[in-house]
Amino acid sequence: MKHRHILLVGASFSGAVIGRELAEAGHRVTVAEARSHVAGNCHTERDPETGVMVHIYGPHIFHTDDVEVWAYVNRFAQFRPYTNRVKITARGQVFSLPVNLHTINQFFGSTMRPDAARAFIAERSDTSITDPQTFEEQALRFIGRELYETFFKGYTAKQWGRHPHDLPASILKRLPVRFSYDDNYFSHEFQGMPAHGYTALVQTMLDHPNIEVVLNTTIDQAAASGYDHVFYSGPIDAWFGHALGRLAYRTLDFHRFSCEGDYQGCAVMNYADKDIPWTRITEHKHLSPWESHEGSVLYREHPRECGPGDIPYYPIRLVTEKQMLAEYVERAQAVRGITFVGRLGTYRYLDMDVTVREALDTARHYLACLERGTAMPAFTTSPL
Incomplete structure (x- = not known):
């Protein structure tokens, strides 16, 4: 050939x-x-002041059930175990995501077991919606108004710049609700982070x-x-x-700040309330928990419409x-x-x-x- x-x-x-x-x-x-x-939007680099490995374009966690893909990326980098445990600030409290049994019990001030919680949420679901077409209908049908308006409505409006009733139901289908205390954001068999960052991985490829x-x-x-x-x-x-x-995208503005010590105790903290202008704060040193750093580097994420010259992130x-x-x-x-x-x-x-x-x-x-x-x-x- x-x-x-x-x-x-x-x-x-x-x-x-x-x-x-x-x-x-x-x-x-x-x-x-x-x-x-x-490495594109997966680009990582060391912060010269703190030594923290920073995900320059936002956090990326590798997760998959594809055995061949996992073996392939491990050819080019050493992957360290990493579990993505996301927290969300809403109405003056911090909860776990995805919505799980702990989230439900904390929110409703209860101590329900799984079956009781499943029945409880089913009672609050809008069963008149038989074929959800929009994000809002999907949420109301499966988790009810209280959880939807607390955790999803404001965050989604900020993320997409559109009311949830103008977005397709498929967006919410990626967000699970669990009737257990499992707070691992992903459910894939293989999850990890390249020990020396994604840019080193791609350079080796x-x-x-x-x-x-x-x-x-x-x-x-x-x-x-x-x-x-x-x-x-x-x-x-x-x-x-x-x-x-031009095809429409959402882009992100990152507002960087730093501190000494530990700012939020987790890698990603989402902010659900609509009156808070950012969607999440990433504390990058928690994305490499096998490292130790006194200083900390953080990004606030502000989504907006993508214009000419901006980096396109999310296709609408x-x-x-x-x-x-x-x-x-x-x-x-x-x-x-x-x-x-x-x-x-x-x-x-x-x-x-x-x-x-x-x-x-x-x-x-x-x-x-x-x-x-x-x-x-x-x-x-x-x-x-």
Whole structure:
């Protein structure tokens, strides 16, 4: 099989995994990254004053049930066990998330056992809502008005900039309610944190003689010509010059502050009340509990609409955006020699493990297409 020269646009997990797989198959790979560092929004770096490992674009915890993906990332970094235990401040008290038996008993001033709590919440649920379509309907149907208005209504309005009755029910389906005292935010078999940060992990992935990494480099259609194939993990609408309009995202402003000692006693503290302008505070040293630091670095997160020049975080994917996305997908499918990958390339919210899985599958699909002599599609996972 003839070895190809492949361009990867973006040095995040999508680009790093695809690039590594193709490089190991003997192909020449160029990875172009617009920022001054690799790892995308997972980028981590040491704070020079405190020595704390800071998640520059917000906290990232690796969690998965995918055995192959877990083994794959462990090839490139030592992972330390990490359990994500999130707290939330609401109405002057601190509770555990996700909503669990402790949260329920604390909120209602009770000592219910699991079955009693399940029946109690069922009594408060709005059973007249048989087919929840919105975030608000989903919450009212399954947890009732008291828990919804305390823990979800204000936080959601801040996070998305929209009333919960304007958001799809699918957003809330990712948030479990547990009738046990399990306060592990995730339920996956494998959970951990790379001991030396995500940037070191991605740098190791990209450390191969067939891979060239070029930072501070923006790639457009003209700059991408001359390669045998392009894998693009930037925003799909940007590739087409926003010809059909800009897809909507939420972005985050991080307000950094520091202190001596321990500020909040946990890595992530959410703030549910609408009159508090931030959604959460991250205390970064608690994301590396195997380390010890006297000083502490913290970020307050303020979500807002994403404008030109901002970093896109969360695709909104409401009706108008889905219509625009469908038109961009149609354009993409009419182009040969490029495959759109990752969160921005497919305009989907993706956890890190799903990103790695899709990147592995995409690289294998490309190699299979070369073997068969068939064309590589624009998408290996449909954005729609």
